[in-house]
Amino acid sequence: MIRIVFHISVSYSTLTQIGVIAVKFRVVVHPAEEGGFWAEVPALAGCVSQGETLAETLANIREAAAGWLEVADDRAQHDANAQLAEIEL
DSSP states (O other), X not given: OOOOOEEEEEEEEEEETTEEEEEEEEEEEEXXXXXXXXXXXXXXXXXXXXXXXXXXXXXXXXXXXXXXXXXXXXXXXXXXXXXXXXXXX
């Protein structure tokens, strides 16, 4: 059986003190055996979602990636003496 894999760049924007920064992640979309699609963001370990259509799958994985990033930020432990900085890629 041949599986088709789509590579799609999806932007995620986050509001910062100085404005909006767009970050692009590669999303790999796979056809699901039961129909529809499932998607993963390889840069965000465990970030997966699914949908009946490609459009629904992309909307769902965008939401999953945003949630993944929010949880990662909430879980980040910062040393009281550490300085926080942001970089744009």
